[in-house]
Amino acid sequence: MSKAPSNPGPDEFELISRLTAKLPTGDSVVVGAGDDCAVIDAGVPGKWQLHKTDAVVEGVHFTKDADPQQVGHKALGRALSDIAAMAGTPRWATVTLGLPDGFDAETVESIYDGMAALAKRHGVSLVGGEMVANPERLFIGVSLVGEVARDKCLLRSGANVGDGVWVTGELGGSIAGHHLEFTPRLAEARWLAAHFLPSAMIDLSDGLAGDLGHLLTAANVGVELLESALPIRREARLRAKSPLLAALTDGEDYELCFTLGQGQAVAMLDRFKNKFPDTPLRCVGKIVDRPGLKIRQKSGVMEIATRGHVHFQ
Amino acid sequence: MSKAPSNPGPDEFELISRLTAKLPTGDSVVVGAGDDCAVIDAGVPGKWQLHKTDAVVEGVHFTKDADPQQVGHKALGRALSDIAAMAGTPRWATVTLGLPDGFDAETVESIYDGMAALAKRHGVSLVGGEMVANPERLFIGVSLVGEVARDKCLLRSGANVGDGVWVTGELGGSIAGHHLEFTPRLAEARWLAAHFLPSAMIDLSDGLAGDLGHLLTAANVGVELLESALPIRREARLRAKSPLLAALTDGEDYELCFTLGQGQAVAMLDRFKNKFPDTPLRCVGKIVDRPGLKIRQKSGVMEIATRGHVHFQ
Numbered sequence: 001m002s003k004a005p006s007n008p009g010p011d012e013f014e015l016i017s018r019l020t021a022k023l024p025t026g027d028s029v030v031v032g033a034g035d036d037c038a039v040i041d042a043g044v045p046g047k048w049q050l051h052k053t054d055a056v057v058e059g060v061h062f063t064k065d066a067d068p069q070q071v072g073h074k075a076l077g078r079a080l081s082d083i084a085a086m087a088g089t090p091r092w093a094t095v096t097l098g099l100p101d102g103f104d105a106e107t108v109e110s111i112y113d114g115m116a117a118l119a120k121r122h123g124v125s126l127v128g129g130e131m132v133a134n135p136e137r138l139f140i141g142v143s144l145v146g147e148v149a150r151d152k153c154l155l156r157s158g159a160n161v162g163d164g165v166w167v168t169g170e171l172g173g174s175i176a177g178h179h180l181e182f183t184p185r186l187a188e189a190r191w192l193a194a195h196f197l198p199s200a201m202i203d204l205s206d207g208l209a210g211d212l213g214h215l216l217t218a219a220n221v222g223v224e225l226l227e228s229a230l231p232i233r234r235e236a237r238l239r240a241k242s243p244l245l246a247a248l249t250d251g252e253d254y255e256l257c258f259t260l261g262q263g264q265a266v267a268m269l270d271r272f273k274n275k276f277p278d279t280p281l282r283c284v285g286k287i288v289d290r291p292g293l294k295i296r297q298k299s300g301v302m303e304i305a306t307r308g309h310v311h312f313q
Numbered sequence: 314m315s316k317a318p319s320n321p322g323p324d325e326f327e328l329i330s331r332l333t334a335k336l337p338t339g340d341s342v343v344v345g346a347g348d349d350c351a352v353i354d355a356g357v358p359g360k361w362q363l364h365k366t367d368a369v370v371e372g373v374h375f376t377k378d379a380d381p382q383q384v385g386h387k388a389l390g391r392a393l394s395d396i397a398a399m400a401g402t403p404r405w406a407t408v409t410l411g412l413p414d415g416f417d418a419e420t421v422e423s424i425y426d427g428m429a430a431l432a433k434r435h436g437v438s439l440v441g442g443e444m445v446a447n448p449e450r451l452f453i454g455v456s457l458v459g460e461v462a463r464d465k466c467l468l469r470s471g472a473n474v475g476d477g478v479w480v481t482g483e484l485g486g487s488i489a490g491h492h493l494e495f496t497p498r499l500a501e502a503r504w505l506a507a508h509f510l511p512s513a514m515i516d517l518s519d520g521l522a523g524d525l526g527h528l529l530t531a532a533n534v535g536v537e538l539l540e541s542a543l544p545i546r547r548e549a550r551l552r553a554k555s556p557l558l559a560a561l562t563d564g565e566d567y568e569l570c571f572t573l574g575q576g577q578a579v580a581m582l583d584r585f586k587n588k589f590p591d592t593p594l595r596c597v598g599k600i601v602d603r604p605g606l607k608i609r610q611k612s613g614v615m616e617i618a619t620r621g622h623v624h625f626q
Contacts, residue, residue, distance in 0.1 A: 015418050015421060015422075015444075016442065016444065018422065019421070019422065019425045019442065020442070022425065022426070022429055023425075023429060023432075023438075023439040023440075024429055024432050024433045024437070024438060024439055025438040025439065025440065026436065026438045028404065028405070028438065029405070029438045029440055032438070032440050032441070033439070033440060033441045033442055037441070038405070038407065038440035038441040040405055040440065040458075042355060042357060042362070042404075042405075042458075042460075043357045043358070043360065043460075044355060044356040044357055045356070045358070047356065049355070049458075051405055051407055051440055051441060051456075051458065052407065052441065053407035053408065053409045053441060053442070053443050053454065053456050054409065054443050055409045055411065055443060055445045055454065056445070057411060057445050057446060057447055059448070060445060060446045060447075060448075061445070091341065091355075092341070092342070092351070092353055092355075092364055094351065094364055094365065094366035094456060095366065096366045096367065096368045096409075096454050096456075098368065098370060098411075098447075098452055105328050108328060108332070109328075109331065109332065112332045112335065112336075113335070116335055116336060116337055119336075119337050120337045123339065124337070125336075125337060125338040125339045125341065125342045125345070126336040126337055126338065126345075126346070127336075127338065127342055127345050127346060127351035127353065127364055128345070128346045128350070128351040128364060128365065128366060129329070129332065129333070129346055129366070130366050130367050130368060131328075131329065132368045132369070132370050132373060132374070133370060133373045134370055134373075134411075134447065134450070134452055135372070135373075135449070135450075136448070136449040136450070137447070137448075137449070139411055139447060139452055141366065141368065141409050141454040141456075143364075143366050143407060143409075143454075143456035145353075145355075145362075145364065145458060147355075147356075
């Protein structure tokens with residue numbers, strides 16, 4: 001399984017922003033391409049719709065011998081995680097399968113079983129599908145439409161200087177198994193939006209450094225992380241040359257990262273632990289005025305480029 | 314360009330119906346997988362939403378040397394044609410690009426230009442995109458959400474014995490160019506639904522025989538076509554061994570096929586010609602009681618399996 005192509009490189013980010021600049025949009029588009037989901041005013045009283053598309057590809061996001069039910073789980077789960085990032089509720093999904101030459105119908109059925117089980121658990125209706133040939137490898141595209149109350153939608157932008165930076169779950173080493181089994185943090189995100197309204201939220205798919213980078217850029221602020229506070233997954237601590245770098249850049253965590261005013265921190269953490277005893281939640285740093293991503297270690301302060309390149313001060 | 318894989322074979326149809334049977338759906342799903350689009354009650358007063366996903370793949374739906382703007386046009390146009398089939402208005406699209414190794418950024422931009430131009434013409438907002446690696450070939454997934462007045466939505470089911478069967482445009486030989494340049498019949502479909510409310514409608518993507526077959530099965534009826542009435546494209550008449558078979562089974566026509574009570578036929582045709590002088594419209598046959606697809610020729614009556622196999626009586 002090659003890891004690199006699942007996370008877009010600088011060239012892809014550049015291309016995406018060139019393409020995004022020329023996309024036609026209309027008045028109904030509250031937030032277009034660039035956040036975790038597009039936010040649409042579809043005429044539903046009191047609600048916005050969230051539109052998301054995503055795909056997983058054999059040999060890129062999963063190996064040929066991966067459990068097909070887990071592959072289906074991952075394909076839908078990634079899109080669910082993006083709906084979670086905006087505190088939304090996923091509603092309707094459509095699936096496009098690119099089938100390789102000589103595909104095995106049982107495998108395809110198992111992939112659907114994995115998707116259907118996850119869809120059922122989150123009240124998602126699977127309303128359509130399409131099959132095309134993609135001769136060399138399986139390609140699973142998932143499109144998801146969700147909804148969110150207009151006053152509870154959380155965007156990437158909005159982080160304020162002084163806010164704490166919070167992360168659910170654990171980071172790094174996802175490749176050992178988590179990337180096929182993760183639980184999209186839908187319930188946690190909706191609860192947070194309902195009771196504390198974080199100033200910004202994003203889901204962690206490309207690694208904390210990169211994804212937090214998007215959140216910082218959107219608000220033109222910086223962050224100071226505390227190394228000792230980072231929830232590094234056991235697999236990253238055991239296997240990675242640098243567990244810290246693994247936690248920051250491995251990707252595929254599918255956890256929430258959000259910012260919240262310090263005044264709310266204690267009350268929120270107390271109630272969160274009570275409501276979600278099985279979901280770890282840690283404050284990993286704070287938003288600062290000066291742009292950039294710094295991490296405070298025992299040995300000093302390291303500055304990290306938000307695309308994963310590391311520079312020591 | 315291999316033609317076969319773009320049209321699903323019997324195995325795929327079987328697999329699709331097995332998969333469709335176990336998809337979870339909810340009360341909000343008016344029509345799930347199986348029609349041109351899913352019909353969703355998303356809570357929009359007076360309207361239903363139409364959800365559609367589709368994809369085109371290099372070497373399957375277009376050649377490597379095809380004009381990239383036309384490829385973008387086709388990728389979005391196919392989904393637009395499905396929204397047209399339900400008399401809907403397309404609103405929001407998301408795009409997933411599977412990029413091959415060493416892809417050319419200019420080509421990708423041109424594909425987007427082609428999509429953006431068509432989107433603009435039909436008032437569609439392109440609200441999001443995702444890029445993944447698909448090492449061997451370009452893969453373009455398009456998901457589209459549209460809307461339709463609740464009392465004007467046209468389904469595949471509903472054809473009545475005695476109805477005329479109508480087809481816009483011309484059929485067959487699409488491969489010579491039409492498949493990259495077609496105009497989705499959105500305006501025609503909405504006008505028909507507003508003024509005459511056809512009993513059933515479908516778009517022609519897999520060939521008249523196959524697509525009309527879906528329409529017949531949905532209503533448990535049959536059809537008798539008149540060979541001399543079929544609008545066979547010049548390219549099919551010149552190039553195909555059997556122009557008739559080409560018109561029935563080539564696919565990629567992206568035209569409308571609908572059924573309408575005979576009492577409305579003359580008035581509809583008159584007003585249609587006046588409103589859409591550049592869109593050919595022909596009555597090609599009529600719905601009959603006995604299931605099956607028959608075609609009346611000078612030499613007699615031929616019975617055609619709706620999946621493209623031909624049996625002479």
